Amino acid sequence: MRDRIRYVIFGGVMLGLASLSAFAQDTLTLEQSIKLALKQNLEVQQSQIRTQNQAINLRQAKNNLLPDLNARLGHSFEVGRAIDPETNQYLNNVTNRYGNQSVSSSVVLFDGLRMFHDITQQAYAYRATQLDEQYAKEQITLNVTRAYIQALAARDVVAQADSLAAVMRRQVERSTLLFNQGASNPGDYYDLKGQYASDLNNLNEARNQYNEALVSLFQLINLPFNAETKLASFQELPLATTDTLTDEQLYQTAADRLGILKAAENWKKQAQFGLKAARSSYFPSLSMGAGLSSSYIHGNGAYVDQVRDRIGQNLGFTLSIPILNRFQVRNNVARAKLDLLDA
Template sequence: MKKLLIYSVVILSFAFAKAQSQKTWTLQECVQYALDNNISIQQSELDLKAVDAEKLSALGNMLPTLSANSSLAENTGLSFNPLTNNAQTTTFLSATGRVNVGYTVFNGLRNFRNLQRAEISKIAGEYRLDKMKDDIALAVANNYLQILTNKANLETFIGQNQVTKEQVNQTQALVDAGQLPKGDLLEIKATDAAEQQQIIQAENAVTISKVSLAQLLLIKDYATFDIAADDYEVVDTGISERPISEIINSAEENRSEVKIAEQNVELAIKDLQIAKGAYYPTLSAFFGYDTRYTDATSFGQRLADPNNPTITEQIGVVQGTGQAVVSEVLNTESFVIAADPFVNQLYQNDGISYGFQLNIPIFNGFSARSNVERSKINLERSELQLKQSQLDLESTVYQAYVDVKGARKSYDAAKKSLESQELAYEYARERYNVGLTNAFDFSQSKLRYDNTKISLNQAKYDYIFRLKVLELFFGIDPKDLKL
């Protein structure tokens, strides 16, 4: 009983793992997975984080700066000792500290313009990310529909080959009965062999297209990757029936191409304003506080004997007579003064400095002027790019609109052609079955029928793809694309 339970658990585990490995992906799942994992999208998101850092830096430039510094040193050198009246080497410790506060009062509004520029750059980055998502979603939809097309072609080849195999068996029986020549059997077998080759090619096309989509999604398990095997039909939300002017207006409001170009113009305007700011003086304010400490000793003078405040000392001699010249001087002695305590020295030796600094640009080798001229040129270039983006978007939307109309006509024509070819094929098969036509004519009729079904598959999924493109231009969210 225990072994049976273990075997059951193992079997269920393998079944669950197999079910997991055989997951099929819908279009919405593929699009969402790509948006969550695509490397290009992740890079664009990192660009947005970099813009946030740029904005933080621009904001910081508008705030005061605060810095502190300190130093600690031990000094050794030769000095004179008044107690011993001898030169001696002394060592003492010293420390200094300083706090500085600075603030840019005015610099041609460049700090303010840089902050505005960072905000515009953030908006432009968000639009670029949106465009990247739209492009990735469109690429996923294109690859997804290519798999559907290849699968539909494969099913067509397999279904028609089954018919051919039935014809081989039927022709073999008629040849054996002497009702048909052996050449008809060879013709049918040749058709069967050609169709087997087409099936192999179609299977390879399905595999390659699935690998392409898996690579786009960054899925490494190519062997088990597959999409949902549903019979997708054309889902027209009615956007293609709207006036082209309405679709173009919606594209200009929702698409990122023009918005990115508009933000680039705003960035160029800010760059020009920042460059012109170099023409103006720069006024800054500063405040500093500093203090110091040393453990070096000093020397002082005091009365050697309070009862005898003065003493008589010879201060010289009279030239010629040699008579001594004496004078009374203070009876003092030198003594060592120890260093004041650390805390006391901090406020005894401190000091402050404050004021304003004005920097007036007079001549800088035409650097400011050349920067302004380059910014003007960049602004004109951005304005031209905006106009070009508007024209390109209008042209692209109009082309997408025309493509949908053309794809619909091709799809309708392919369906009608298939109906006609199917009738012709059925008629040819009936004639072949009663011996009124040979195998070559029948195979040609079957080939035309097969090609028509392939053309219908191509026209169908091309029409679906063109509809999805138009929906994106109209403003449908990539995650809401439906088949």
């Protein structure tokens, strides 16, 4: 069994390495780079997690408006002296078993509009995290595009440097033949060799810069670096003209498209309603509760009959007036004000 598990693990590892190797040998396009980065980049993944977490917070804020419902079951044993629950008389040397069960529910009728402010606050926070996620994707798209273009430019520099070195190498070869035959000026010959050495050095520097550009691109994509990966060239894309747009229209267009600008507005509103929610705790809260309860005594009849005959109902209202709560509300309001200033 262990050998089988070992073979399965080994096969899975080899399959993963084979698929990674196959990807590394393929030509990587700009579109593929952006898709991989959006899928695997850690910052994008973290922004998506924050958005999902905030969606849960918003859902919980809305669910807080619903009443709660709880059931309770209990069973107890009494040995020795006890009080008869029916006659209220003391009994000696008894062994009794009691059971009780209840269902209760409560709902908040008024809490200074705290829950409504909390819902609005969480809604703005959820929208802000969505826009932050959009901004993270925009940034990684721009960064990948820039890194891809820089890698292509570095590759072109390598091609040019290689071409110059190849031309210079042929010139050195011809000059070497002439120099060996005594038909070449020694000064010109050694100058030519020095230029060839300089071209080779430039070629090595260009290759290093290209590898550095590839490393930066693979870091953004979050994939292991492979120098054998080929980058596909792309045609020049037509740019939209802005001659007919005013400065205000350009700003509005950018504000509508860039998530960071709209996210800042939503974080500001989120902090405003957070302050309102904190101040709501200064007000009294009113809640309503209702419930059903019953009990059972062993030996006094059938269980179902006793539960049916002993059913009790209750309905009540609770008004909670904050007087002194160790300055928690005041400190929460102070923190909410600081959050608003920081938003």
